[in-house]
Amino acid sequence: MSPTNKDEANRCLLIAKNHYGNGNYSSAALADYPNGKSSSSSSSSTTEKSTPTPARDEKKHSPEQIKAVQTILACGTDYYKVLSLDKKCTEVEIKKSYRKLALQFHPDKNSAPGADEAFKLISKAFTVLSDPQKRVIHDAGGGDPEQRGNASSGFSGFRSYQHPGFGGEDVSPEDLFNMFFGQGGGMMGGFNGGGGGFPGFSSATFVGPGFRTHTFHTGTAGAGQRFAQHQHQQQQQQQQRQGQGNHSRWAILLQLLPLLVFFGYSVISSLMTDNTPPFSFQPTPIYSHPRLTETHNIPYYVNPKTFRATEQNKHKLSRVEQQVVMDWVRGLQHSCQAERKERTAKVRAASGVFGIGRDEKQYQEALSWPTQSCDQLTRIGYSKDY
Secondary structure, three states, X not given: OOHHHHHHHHHXXXXXXXXXXXXXXXXXXXXXXXXXXXXXXXXXXXXXXXXXXXXXXXXXXXXXXXXXXXXXXXXXXXXXXXXXXXXXXXXXXXXXXXXXXXXXXXXXXXXXXXXXXXXXHHHHHHHHHOOHHHHHHHHHHOOOHHHHHHOOOOOHHHXXXXXXXXXXXXXXXXXXXXXXXXXXXXXXXXXXXXXXXXOEEXXXXXXXXXXXXXXXXXXXXXXXHHHHHHHHHHHXXXXXXXXXXXXXXXXXXXXXXXXXXXXXXXXXXXXXXXXXXXXXXXXXXXXXXXXXXXXXXXXXXXXXXXXXXXXXOHHHHHHHHHHHHHHHHHHHHHHHHHHHHHHHHHHHHXXXXXXXXXXXXXXXXXXOOOOHHHHHHHHOOOHHHO
């Protein structure tokens, strides 16, 4: 028996056993190849009754996934629309939307036609909107700011995004996804390793419709050295800023120093100066000792406890008495002005209007109205001023 006939016989035998087990004895007899029945007829009948099964490796996708992919691709370079955000969105909202859409359109989660392109477009939108400079350019003119700046096309602009976790290296859309959803699930989740360094990191590569991850191992010393240099640079910058701040404060203090000195001198002088008058024209419990000036014999009162030093010093005593005379004369001058105004008013009242209705008696009394202060100024020789 040839190998082909042997395989056909085994297949027919298997079919016959199935029919026999189900109680279909006539079909089991027809399917028995050694009894001379044509295996082609039984094979065709069996084939007609059986239904083909889909391939195990064929990925299914729902109509909703197809529609979602089409919606993303229809957004074009309107990256706010791609991430379902508005122009006032914050950095936290951008990251949150990217995480959600990246999981939804990842090739392992969505096998609809165009899902790869939609995932790349979502990553591109995150790359642009998460960079402040690129976001400003995109807001000003729309579209892809990297294509306008580098005259490039496609998705080459993905390589321009930098993240401190990669030491300033360009990051692709695959790297972006790994940063969010790699080992650890955080922004730095794509790095493997603990301890005191960065011994390795994971990245992803699109190969056809599939999605392949790789782990790259780097030397701990090199990564640790770069990290130490970065920390040292930050410390130097912070020290420079502190130095500039201290210099500015000292400059402002030097500019204000003259004003502070003048203000302090004024305060100290006011505290040390005794503003208490040395005399009074009226007796009080403090100014209880009466005195007369050497000139004009003007009476005044002093504090006997504090005036003793002034009495012993002729120069000080002379200055005090000069001040007594000046104040006394000034007071008489004000009183004299008031007396003259009052006398003038009385004279006018008694004179009538243009001499009509003049009261001679009141007029004479007004002319002789006493002005004691003016008389005292005349006696001491100060009437020439009035």
